[in-house]
Amino acid sequence: MIEKVLVVVVVIGLSFDGACAQGSCRLNEYEMTCRGKNSLHELEKGKNYAEVDTLNVHQAGLDLSDDLFPNGINFSRLTLLNATNNEITRIGRRGFDKTRHVQFLYLSNNKIAHAQPDPFQSLEKLELLEMDDALDGNGEDKADMLRNFFKSKNNFIHLSKIELNKNRLDEIFPKTFCGVQGLKRLELSNNRLQSFNFARSCLGELKALMLAGNLIQKIPADIWDFLPSVSSLDVSNNPLNCDCETVRLVRDDDVVFINQAETKCASPPEVEGKSIFELRKDYCSTARNPTGKSSFFQFIVLFVIAVGILFAYKKYRERLSHMSSAPVGYTNLQHEQAVEPEFV
Template sequence: MRLLLVALFLLGVVRLAEGKGRTAEIKDQDEEEDSYGDELMDKKEERRGKTPRLSRVRTEPRAPRASVPTKTLKSQEEFNCPIGCNCNKTHVACVNADADASLFQQIQPIAFPALDTLVLTGNRFADISGKEGLFGNKNQHEYLSLVNLSDNRISAISQQTFINMPHLEWLYLSNNRISTSSKNPFGGLAKLKKLYLSNALRKQAISEEHLSTFFDARGNQLVHLESIDLSANNIKSLSKDTFCKVSGVAELLLGKNQLSAFDVAKNCLNGLRRLDLSGNSFTSLSSSLFDSLPNLNALDVSDNPIECECEMKEFIAFAQKENARFLNQDRTLCASPAALHGQSLFRVKMESVCVPKSSNIFSNLFLLVLFGTVGFFVYRFYRHRIPTPAVFQFGRSHPPPVYREIGEGGRIIQSRGASPEEEDSIFENPLYTFENPAWAR
């Protein structure tokens, strides 16, 4: 009986403990729901401008709720990007889009206000010499610093072409067909630093007179221009003052043209430090080039048909002494004379460059005497082989002819004098006349 009572007591205790646990769990759940409801009520009260009531807000952090996915909108630059191009806030690139000049109208400053780099290559722009600039209405890209217009079949430019880019520093126009341009077409680019015109000009634009107007800068124009690339344009000649109005140029690239001379006017290109004349038609050079360009410290004259003759002796000596100022020395070779063909100009021996004139005189005299002596002996040898005429006589005093019979091998078989009948027949021979005497055999 006692055991039964003890068992019932323990069972009641357990049931009581379970009931208290459930009550505490329900209470906590109710409090959480009440605190969440209080937060919502507080927000509503704040919107109405009332002071939020005190609420039982939980201090413990609540588990994060699942976020609702939101739709990402395109940026202004991506929305206005031309078809076939890639755009972001600062860059626009249209490569091999095969577009015409109307493409510039789609790249307005209002659509790309922070544009810094513009790359348009592999298109067909042709004539871009309009009066309102590339982007029309004289709209300016204030932050545009680099423009690459290479390989676009551009045929005409003018100073108005680039008026929309007042802060442009790098301009690429390589691999085009420019044949028409106004005077000083880049004068409006006050901050231009590097200009690339490699393989960009056609015959009409590469004449000496036309090139002299390409850089006819005035006042404060092109004062920051540091580098000009005019390589691979078939330029045959340049006037002395072509680059005098861009005195700040430090690098001038004229490689792969047809130049045979490069002269600079006095006080012109004083700041030039690097000059590329490789791949031209220079046969001789003068060290005075460094005198006219006082700051020149890098010169490239490789791949030229240089004649290492007497006229080049001074320059070769200077080049070997100041070899640190020359580029591509392994490709700076002598084209002539034959003894030095293919040798590096910086490794030839000075005594083999030019033979003294006195040695040439003595060698020529020796050859003249040698040929004269040989000719004299040849004359003496052949003179004795010329036959002499016989003396003509009348009567029996004439020596009787001798008849010889020749056998095989040229041997004389029999020799006899002439008979009286044969002697008389001599005078009947018409060859024996005063006008035509017979010759002794």
């Protein structure tokens, strides 16, 4: 009897594993969730899914350089596509041709290493693009992919938020986001970026920039020239060099710095580990600033030298005046003291 029960359990388990491996979809009014390989290709052809506005697809092994749905499947009202956790390695324009109304696209936790030119061209209504921990390849390859994403015939006038956190990005080409006209919030946290490498006149409408957890040491003094509209900035957990220029920059502007407690100095040594916002107000005075000390010392030396030169010049004038006095000679004697010639 026990043996029969075990056989039944094993058979049921194998059947369940097989079903999961093939994939299945579940529809809940306006939201569909598909899980497993080829799950989307098992949808009933000819059926109208026009009522669905949210589609979640996971562990399906998608290839987004090809059609996302088979022919005859209608998702005409789809506005949210969640394709996270799919081990996606390729994306292209064809993968999104049948999802033209998507406004919110989630592609996080994938392994995208190849991107065809202009993959998001058809997504003219896109408002949010989330690609956290989504890119694979070396630093240059990923920088090239990002440039291809947004070098587009689509002006992205509605795309207000882009998330590219945790992608191990070493660099970003300065004009990467120049084609995203609607961009208001850009997240690039927990990468390996070392500088603010953004072209001027490209991000004039950007309001929030998140750069926490990178390798940035210096905030450029002219940052507000190429990011004129930014009102929120996060540079926490970066190895900041807290020189006086940077200290004045973060204190004097009206920008809101996020995570101030974690925005700490890595140098100079006397303030290492301290929040740049907790430094004393006299930090950049001559008493604390090494540059100020040097300048003060130079002033004292120059002052002493000037006093010495003035003193020496005064002594020289006195000596010169004394030496130039004419001796009293015969012609200078008074008349009554002169010797009159005697006549006989």
